[in-house]
Each structure stands twice: as structure tokens, then as C-alpha cells.
Amino acid sequence: MNILVCISHVPDTTSKINFVDNDTKFDLSGVQFVINPNDEFGLTRAMWFKEKQGAKVTVINVGGAETEPTLRKALAIGADEAIRINTVASDSFTVAKQLAHVIQNGGYDLVIAGRESIDYNGGMVPGMIAGLIDANFVNNCINLDVDGTSATASREIDGGKETVSTSLPLVIGGQKGLVEESDLRIPNMRGIMMARKKPLNVMEPIDNAAETTSVKFEKPAVKEAVTMVSVDNLDELVSLLHNEAKVI
16 A cells, blocks of 8 residues: 655644734744644554555655655654655645645555644645545544555544545545554654655645735734632622623
């Protein structure tokens, strides 16, 4: 089985987020980047297929040279090779189009992507890929088993989960549950050293004209200070709710 895992290069959740150029661009200064968590769940599941079924695992990213440390980490975790498409990940359709072009020419049986990235939370790329390459698609995937060309997948739905049977080629949008956080792998020294020798292929993009443009970003409003009210002073609480919060 030939597996392609899509990897997004995203800011660590502990990084301080700011914008520049009149709030039209993300400020990269001092920001630490990591593998998108939903993608890391998918990569870990791909490692299971590699170890149990002899699958070949390739990781891919759309981005500039600054994303290569993230790809090298994926190689250190156990992926066999990496591909970087050398263009800015400007919008979801551009990313999906670049990835679909590689997939169509790469003979991949299974494409594992995160259901969404934690930077822009668009949640559109996996479904767009499936549409562009005419493959089966399961989103919000929390379990996946493959037997030959048949697959059984479970996905999260409101109030429960749904299990479906499908066939390869298949695209999934994975999330926590595909593996648990305790299953995630930290690269060891051997893996890091081996990753330096594994191929990281840089491909030039096909037509990369973006279909959308970000007009402005806005951070949530700063939360106001909390007013503490004694449990014995209900009159003050009622007054604050009525006169300041204006909820009663």
C-alpha cells in the first residue's frame, strides 16, 4: 500500500499571535512551528500501516523552505520520504490543487490529511482533494482499517459515530481518535540521524493563482476584568447583572 500523508506547518499553540501590514498578514516573528496535530494523528496511523502491513509512507507539504524542519521531523518519526511543493499555501483550493496534481501522478492508494489545520481552521482541503482526484472520502475519521483494496472507517457524527465500508483509492480527514495522544511518537536520536539521509524532494508548483485573498485578520476582543461578588451580597449581584451586564 502506498500512503501519502499531508503535513501542515502550523504555529505552536503556545506562540503569541500578531498581525502586520494593517492586520492583513500573519507576523512570523518569534513563532515556533510544529506538525499540525490532526496531521500528526494521521502520520502515526500511517506508521501503524507501515509496521503491520508493509506500507510505504510519503509525507507532503505545500510551502517554502522554512517548512522543511517540519518535514524532517515527520521523516524522523518514520516516514520513508518527503515532498515539498515550493509555493506559498495561500488558500485551501490552491493547496488542494497542488496536492491533487502530485497524487494523480504518484499512484497513491491512501491519502491521509488532517480534517483541518489549527492555523486557519478551513477544513476544506481533504474534501477538495477527493473531489479533484475522484476518490472516496471520509471526513472526521476516528478509525481506519484497510484489507487489500477494501477499507472500513469510522467517523465522528453528532451524538456518536458512524462506521462505513469503502474502497481504495481513499482520502480521509483524520483527527484525534484515529490514534490517541498517548500513541504519538517523539523522534529518537536514531530516527533523527536517519531522517538526514532520507529523500526530501522539492517540486515546483503547477499554476498557483489563489482563488481567495485575505482582507483582514482580527483577534478576539480582550476579556474584561472579572468582578467578584460575595455570596452573601445578592443585591449587588442583581444590580451588576441589571445595570452593567444588562442581562436581566
